[in-house]
Amino acid sequence: xxxxxxxxxxxxxxxxxxxxxxxxxxxxxxxxxxxxxxxxxxxxxxxxxxxxxxxxxxxxxxxxxxxxxxxxxxxxxxxxxxxxxxxxxxxxxxxxxxxxxxxxxxxxxxxxxxxxxxxxxxxxxxxxxxxxxxxxxxxxxxxxxxxxxxxxxxxxxxxxxxxxxxxxxxxxxxxxxxxxxxxxxxxxxxxxxxxxxxxxxxxxxxxxxxxxxxxxxxxxxxxxxxxxxxxxxxxxxxxxxxxxxxxxxxxxxxxxxxxxxxxxxxxxxxxxxxxxxxxxxxxxxxxxxxxxxxxxxxxxxxxxxxxxxxxxxxxxxxxxxxxxxxxxxxxxxxxxxxxxxxxxxxxxxxxxxxxxxxxxxxxxxxxxxxxxxxxxxxxxxxxxxxxxxxxxxxxxxx
Amino acid sequence: xxxxxxxxxxxxxxxxxxxxxxxxxxxxxxxxxxxxxxxxxxxxxxxxxxxxxxxxxxxxxxxxxxxxxxxxxxxxxxxxxxxxxxxxxxxxxxxxxxxxxxxxxxxxxxxxxxxxxxxxxxxxxxxxxxxxxxxxxxxxxxxxxxxxxxxxxxxxxxxxxxxxxxxxxxxxxxxxxxxxxxxxxxxxxxxxxxxxxxxxxxxxxxxxxxxxxxxxxxxxxxxxxxxxxxxxxxxxxxxxxxxxxxxxxxxxxxxxxxxxxxxxxxxxxxxxxxxxxxxxxxxxxxxxxxxxxxxxxxxxxxxxxxxxxxxxxxxxxxxxxxxxxxxxxxxxxxxxxxxxxxxxxxxxxxxxxxxxxxxxxxxxxxxxxxxxxxxxxxxxxxxxxxxxxxxxxxxxxx
Numbered sequence: 001x002x003x004x005x006x007x008x009x010x011x012x013x014x015x016x017x018x019x020x021x022x023x024x025x026x027x028x029x030x031x032x033x034x035x036x037x038x039x040x041x042x043x044x045x046x047x048x049x050x051x052x053x054x055x056x057x058x059x060x061x062x063x064x065x066x067x068x069x070x071x072x073x074x075x076x077x078x079x080x081x082x083x084x085x086x087x088x089x090x091x092x093x094x095x096x097x098x099x100x101x102x103x104x105x106x107x108x109x110x111x112x113x114x115x116x117x118x119x120x121x122x123x124x125x126x127x128x129x130x131x132x133x134x135x136x137x138x139x140x141x142x143x144x145x146x147x148x149x150x151x152x153x154x155x156x157x158x159x160x161x162x163x164x165x166x167x168x169x170x171x172x173x174x175x176x177x178x179x180x181x182x183x184x185x186x187x188x189x190x191x192x193x194x195x196x197x198x199x200x201x202x203x204x205x206x207x208x209x210x211x212x213x214x215x216x217x218x219x220x221x222x223x224x225x226x227x228x229x230x231x232x233x234x235x236x237x238x239x240x241x242x243x244x245x246x247x248x249x250x251x252x253x254x255x256x257x258x259x260x261x262x263x264x265x266x267x268x269x270x271x272x273x274x275x276x277x278x279x280x281x282x283x284x285x286x287x288x289x290x291x292x293x294x295x296x297x298x299x300x301x302x303x304x305x306x307x308x309x310x311x312x313x314x315x316x317x318x319x320x321x322x323x324x325x326x327x328x329x330x331x332x333x334x335x336x337x338x339x340x341x342x343x344x345x346x347x348x349x350x351x352x353x354x355x356x357x358x359x360x361x362x363x364x365x366x367x368x369x370x371x372x373x374x375x376x377x378x379x380x381x382x383x384x385x386x387x388x389x390x391x392x393x394x395x396x397x398x
Numbered sequence: 399x400x401x402x403x404x405x406x407x408x409x410x411x412x413x414x415x416x417x418x419x420x421x422x423x424x425x426x427x428x429x430x431x432x433x434x435x436x437x438x439x440x441x442x443x444x445x446x447x448x449x450x451x452x453x454x455x456x457x458x459x460x461x462x463x464x465x466x467x468x469x470x471x472x473x474x475x476x477x478x479x480x481x482x483x484x485x486x487x488x489x490x491x492x493x494x495x496x497x498x499x500x501x502x503x504x505x506x507x508x509x510x511x512x513x514x515x516x517x518x519x520x521x522x523x524x525x526x527x528x529x530x531x532x533x534x535x536x537x538x539x540x541x542x543x544x545x546x547x548x549x550x551x552x553x554x555x556x557x558x559x560x561x562x563x564x565x566x567x568x569x570x571x572x573x574x575x576x577x578x579x580x581x582x583x584x585x586x587x588x589x590x591x592x593x594x595x596x597x598x599x600x601x602x603x604x605x606x607x608x609x610x611x612x613x614x615x616x617x618x619x620x621x622x623x624x625x626x627x628x629x630x631x632x633x634x635x636x637x638x639x640x641x642x643x644x645x646x647x648x649x650x651x652x653x654x655x656x657x658x659x660x661x662x663x664x665x666x667x668x669x670x671x672x673x674x675x676x677x678x679x680x681x682x683x684x685x686x687x688x689x690x691x692x693x694x695x696x697x698x699x700x701x702x703x704x705x706x707x708x709x710x711x712x713x714x715x716x717x718x719x720x721x722x723x724x725x726x727x728x729x730x731x732x733x734x735x736x737x738x739x740x741x742x743x744x745x746x747x748x749x750x751x752x753x754x755x756x757x758x759x760x761x762x763x764x765x766x767x768x769x770x771x772x773x774x775x776x777x778x779x780x781x782x783x784x785x786x787x788x789x790x791x792x793x794x795x796x
Contacts, residue, residue: 198633201635204628205635208644222609222671222672230602231598237594237599241604241606278672288621330655
């Protein structure tokens with residue numbers, strides 16, 4: 001008998017499975033991708049840029065950590081089941097539960113009396129209990145015959161292993177026994193576990209964190225725009241303003257990634273959230289501001305390069321990147337190229353529909369826009385005839 | 399010859415004058431109120447609840463610290479002039495500069511070549527330089543014949559003396575020589591002085607701090623309202639959510655006082671600030687939410703007490719207190735009384751237009767609303783037939 005199954009071996013699930021294996025528990029990872037499963041079983045880490053993760057996967061593969069595409073069998077032979085598969089939102093900002101529902105269906109088919117099921121995927125409040133209907137239907141068990149909890153993942157790309165030590169893990173169960181069971185499990189591999197009263201509170205905590213970040217990034221962006229209008233250097237003012245009770249974040253071209261642009265919609269969709277909604281609009285509106293800056297400096301038809309295309313500096317991902325709407329806006333008026341330190345020529349062309357710049361000579365461009373904090377890249381891009389710097393203090397004012 | 403004149407001996411000016419006197423400089427305080435001036439000269443501190451201030455006033459009165467109503471004479475016999483008189487906003491949220499203009503006129507009449515003038519009052523960006531026109535007109539001096547700077551006060555009621563040690567003092571001049579002169583003066587009595595490039599940046603820094611606080615209080619309030627709708631305890635969720643990168647503030651009945659509800663308008667009036675404007679609306683809307691909570695629990699015509707009427711717990715002031723609009727809303731449907739630990743019966747009746755509760759027996763009330771964080775007061779108010787607690791975790795859910 002194994003201890004834990006982890007459904008989903010992606011950017012969130014693989015670090016979770018590896019950290020559990022490191023604690024001495026026996027883990028089976030479940031994924032729909034045969035190459036991912038084969039890789040993990042061979043001790044190979046398919047994620048880049050996660051310090052500590054390749055070593056954990058190599059150390060435990062075939063021992064504490066095995067992987068399989070046969071989810072039902074894996075669930076049948078383990079006692080606790082952590083579900084950590086993606087929930088995306090569609091163009092109308094509505095969550096698409098199909099991947100989650102499939103994972104719950106698989107777990108339900110293997111579920112046994114006394115097992116524990118924990119959802120780690122960030123979801124709208126009430127989802128854990130609602131999705132549990134699938135578990136009951138597939139297993140034939142009553143809710144009080146197994147444990148159910150929510151424990152939101154607190155990953156940040158690049159820190160996925162260390163966060164289990166640095167951040168408290170929140171757990172909330174469908175009932176008291178479930179909270180206790182989940183807390184007992186997580187205490188085996190997390191530095192600190194905080195139990196909240198129910199799974200709905202745990203779900204809400206994670207969304208609230210996302211709204212906090214989104215609103216504060218929007219606040220930084222709105223103050224940046226005000227400073228620009230007033231001829232004030234935002235970055236200088238920010239450094240002077242921040243103190244024991246003030247923490248103005250950094251301004252830029254909005255906010256991308258799987259998390260922050262997504263989670264606020266789980267509340268905005270359901271109830272009046274004027275501040276959170278306005279924050280989304282402010283952040284999404286920054287692409288329009290930077291497009292305007294390029295238009296102000298560049299004649300129509302000019303050659304423009306947009307640099308720093310991934311959703312955050314140092315992260316090799318383009319999920320919800322705000323470089324995409326900026327490129328789309330600029331394409332209407334300019335001959336646009338893309339440049340990024342982490343993306344290949346092919347990735348840039350496929351994801352952004354513009355040719356990639358080859359080499360580091362940007363002097364051929366009428367305007368260069370840099371969307372990431374990268375002073376060395378900024379120095380290269382300044383060779384263009386004009387330069388718009390979204391993130392590098394004090395380049396914003398020119 | 400004296401070193402410094404301080405125009406305005408109110409809640410901001412008197413601590414400033416006293417701290418300067420303590421540094422060994424000779425200060426003359428200017429105020430339009432003869433009783434205030436006589437009190438300071440007699441060594442009496444007219445402000446309550448400011449630790450350290452009475453001792454400083456008593457120690458330096460008649461020596462390093464003198465006061466006068468004759469502003470022009472005081473300016474003539476001193477070399478640096480700090481202006482720290484109120485700027486209020488009217489019902490249309492427009493700043494009323496009349497007190498500031500009078501203070502600049504007085505300083506202008508006594509101004510001499512080589513003097514330094516520093517505005518400490520929080521003002522819209524550009525105000526310091528614009529008000530300097532009054533100095534030039536009254537003195538006949540050119541701008542380059544005297545120094546001009548802005549250095550925003552960073553007071554918080556109750557911490558007015560200690561803040562000079564705890565927080566960096568920002569200074570920005572009309573030109574480089576002015577910045578240098580102002581920095582030199584403030585370094586004599588502030589623990590840390592940060593020079594920014596000009597007075598406009600210094601003005602912006604202070605407004606940005608106010609917008610930061612206002613938006614983050616609105617964020618807490620919006621998450622509180624969302625939690626209420628979802629049946630989640632906001633305070634429990636907040637405690638679980640706050641971590642190294644999340645700092646959700648406390649929810650409540652909006653935000654009062656001279657500062658935070660006022661300063662955002664200095665930007666909102668001038669340019670698109672959708673997030674800051676929405677934050678004002680969310681915070682001001684909380685009175686409507688709490689009135690609704692009372693209506694939900696209380697039959698029309700019932701006896702309601704609103705408790706905790708000053709703008710913040712522990713502060714004996716009613717400036718822009720959000721208790722006032724709540725009382726006004728409740729008066730429409732209920733027999734309303736007021737209660738406060740710091741205000742007299744007469745103050746409550748005058749400021750809020752409702753009778754004050756005598757004594758501590760709240761069992762006669764159909765509903766009690768507490769607007770401040772005060773667990774002991776909450777225990778008394780819970781004797782009412784129903785209770786609405788705006789600030790004391792975990793009382794919000796009942």
